[in-house]
């Protein structure tokens with residue numbers, strides 16, 4: 001998160017804390033007055049109401065930095081629980097309970113302890129687009145080739161012949177990747193130690209990729225110690241280098257996690273929301289459990305955090321309700337509650353939901369617990385929808401997406417183009433270099449398309465070496481221009497196997513709908529593709545537009 005955003009979040013959290021503090025005396029008054037009304041043999045309704053208030057106080061006070069008040073409220077809550085379970089306290093204990101309840105508002109409890117170090121807010125997920133590469137390479141021809149390939153993949157590249165010439169630029173504008181032709185000689189100023197020194201100047205380590213002609217254990221170890229994220233031996237297989245960059249970008253540029261919080265304590269829900277948003281997540285909070293289904297439908301969360309004690313229902317009942325819908329099986333459900341009774345926790349997990357987080361929870365723990373669960377949920381979702389070699393949508397999903405985009409385009413009165421793309425003579429690549437090398441070619445094309453297409457476009461692996469791209473709001477001419485640019489970039493990419501270097505071309509067919517499409521778009525794109533193949537391959541053909 002950038003410093004301005006972080007400052008805004010901190011400011012909002014501080015405001016919430018003030019709000020909580022402002023509303024706390026009223027809540028403590030209510031607790032005191034309910035205590036005074038308990039009488040000799042209080043009804044279950046009175047006990048339940050007071051218990052509920054204490055339970056909430058125990059959860060919220062801790063989250064707003066009042067840990068002592070939280071602990072005291074928790075102790076009282078347990079006595080109340082016993083009472084509700086038919087074990088009333090003895091007379092002396094009741095006197096002490098009343099006194100303790102009266103003391104809840106004491107200033108020592110409602111003044112937070114001052115912590116020496118910062119606010120305790122957690123580290124942040126960067127989540128912004130990163131594609132600036134600084135390339136440190138003294139061999140002009142290697143630099144030129146790498147630069148061209150990276151440029152084709154949409155990276156912005158600055159080339160420096162030596163590391164010391166790049167240092168100023170690195171400090172002025174942090175690159176997303178530093179690709180360094182590393183020199184291992186002791187006296188060299190472009191060795192792993194120089195990289196380690198450079199790393200020490202940055203709070204977050206730079207993503208450094210080492211390029212070298214050495215391929216021994218010591219060289220790899222030195223790279224790891226200098227914080228390298230990749231190590232490539234010359235002569236370079238450039239698509240492999242790009243594969244490494246892409247994997248790292250995918251890790252950091254993934255869409256933000258989506259989290260739904262269900263908690264009837266509006267201030268606390270808002271607090272959790274801010275903390276998770278501060279960590280780069282998208283968060284919705286609902287305080288009324290009756291709105292959960294609507295929120296599930298509209299917001300599509302990947303993680304749901306459920307309070308256990310909600311007005312009108314229990315959190316685990318909501319978990320069961322969510323689990324009734326097979327579309328939401330990928331969603332991770334965790335309870336976030338002040339419930340400390342292990343049996344209750346186990347019971348809740350047995351009824352749905354996978355996990356129990358107890359309030360109060362530190363910001364760091366909340367963010368890490370939610371991130372882990374969101375990542376799992378996404379992995380599961382990806383495993384269902386995405387092809388494992390390329391990370392692109394699978395056959396059925398991309399077909400479904402064509403219909404979704406066609407309907408959307410018809411509704412909005414905008415064009416949509418569908419392209420069918422196929423590698424040329426791919427059987428020869430497999431036969432000559434082996435299946436594993438063929439797989440690298442397939443992955444390189446999928447990465448190139450991902451780089452070149454917009455976020456709103458969809459790409460799928462339709463068959464073995466056949467891909468489909470859906471381009472909303474893109475007319476036929478623009479689609480053909482884009483596909484031609486991808487075709488040229490791909491053809492310019494050199495793959496190497498040992499000392500052999502080869503390149504691969506592709507052909508594509510494009511169909512565009514400018515209104516209600518009457519025939520099958522995929523079929524039309526496929527026919528155009530086969531025309532391109534028939535006409536000699538390495539070209540893009542458009543379907544006859546009059547069909548759409």
Ligand SMILES: Nc1nc2c(ncn2[C@@H]2O[C@H](COP(=O)(O)OP(=O)(O)OP(=O)(O)O)[C@@H](O)[C@H]2O)c(=O)[nH]1
Nearest residue numbers: 422423424425426427428430435436438439464465
């Ligand atoms: N390495 C690899 N090869 C695959 C994969 N899926 C399909 N193939 C291969 O892709 C090749 C497709 O061959 P063909 O359909 O004859 O087409 P082609 O050789 O590309 O020729 P044209 O399409 O006519 O230019 C076959 O050899 C398949 O085995 C895969 O996942 N990995």
